[in-house]
Amino acid sequence: MNGQLGGSGVLIWVFGILYYATAALSLYITVDAIRRRATDYVGSPDGRWFYAVPQGLFVVAFLAGVVMPSIRNAGFGLVMLTAAPVAFAHQVAYLLRIVFPTRERREARSAAVAERSDRTAGGIDRSAGRGAEPPG
Secondary structure (H helix, E strand, C coil), X not given: CCCCCCCCHHHHHHHHHHHHHHHHHHHHHHHHHHHCCHHHHCCCCCCHHHHHHHHHHXXXXXXXXXXXXXXXXXXXXXXXXXXXXXXXXXXXXXXHHHHCCCHHHHHHHHHHHHHHHHHHHCCCCHHHCCCCCCCC
């Protein structure tokens, strides 16, 4: 070997597809994390920016590497090589915690939504129509 790692064509294709899929999923998670309500993060120790910012940075770095070929050097390749698996693990955590939560998190989320709707109602009888006076 002359100092380079060799791989079969199939392996290169698999890792290439995984790399582009990670970038596409990063874009989805960035947008989805910003659009979700605050109650969707109930039961999760992290907020929306914990998921949106790192995924957004990965998308920006990926697009910079695609659009500006002048920055594609060994250092940039090493950064992206180490960032892609970290971004992928972060995506799996987002999908499992926020998009497809456990039963306990779903129940906590439902309770938070109910509490929030009770708080925003402010004791006003909304069934009586617009401009109804508060009871009592």
